[in-house]
Amino acid sequence: MGTFVIxxxxxxxxKFEFVSRKGKPVFTSIDYELRFECEEAIAFFKAHVEAYQFxxxxxxxxxxxxxxxxxxxxxxxxxxxxxxxxLQKGIREITLYADKAEILDFSGADxxxxx
Numbered sequence: 001m002g003t004f005v006i007x008x009x010x011x012x013x014x015k016f017e018f019v020s021r022k023g024k025p026v027f028t029s030i031d032y033e034l035r036f037e038c039e040e041a042i043a044f045f046k047a048h049v050e051a052y053q054f055x056x057x058x059x060x061x062x063x064x065x066x067x068x069x070x071x072x073x074x075x076x077x078x079x080x081x082x083x084x085x086x087l088q089k090g091i092r093e094i095t096l097y098a099d100k101a102e103i104l105d106f107s108g109a110d111x112x113x114x115x
Contacts, residue, residue: 002026002097006038008107014038018076018094018101026090027068027076035107045075046099054091056084066091 006016013031016038020026032038045052053069063080064087081087 002093002101004042004101004103006035006042006103006105006107008035014107016042016103018098020090020093021097025079026093027066027078029076030074035105038107039103041075042103045070046101049095049098056087 001021003019004016005019006014008014009031011031013033014035014037015031016029017025018027029038029041032041048070051070052075054066055069056064056066058064059080063082064084065080066078066087067074068076068078078087078090081090
């Protein structure tokens with residue numbers, strides 16, 4: 001089963017990734033100013049995954065990726081896949097497991113402290 005991982009970018013904004021059961025990022029969200037906005041976006045996505053569009057693209061070097069769109073607004077961008085089949089497997093993992101995925105929050109500054 002996949003996992004949503006919330007983290008903080010170097011620019012101070014928050015993001016989340018949907019990570020596959022094998023530990024590879026499947027997609028990365030857009031930036032959010034506040035952590036709770038990530039949590040709300042994840043909750044909405046989990047409840048309405050069927051309402052999102054997966055728009056597929058190919059880079060100039062032949063790598064495949066998708067953009068997740070909801071009501072004409074960009075929600076997330078996938079990692080680059082080497083083949084169309086791998087891209088389809090990534091999308092399938094989202095549609096099968098996103099609604100059951102747990103949320104991990106690595107955005108706190110003291111997560112790895114001994115306290």
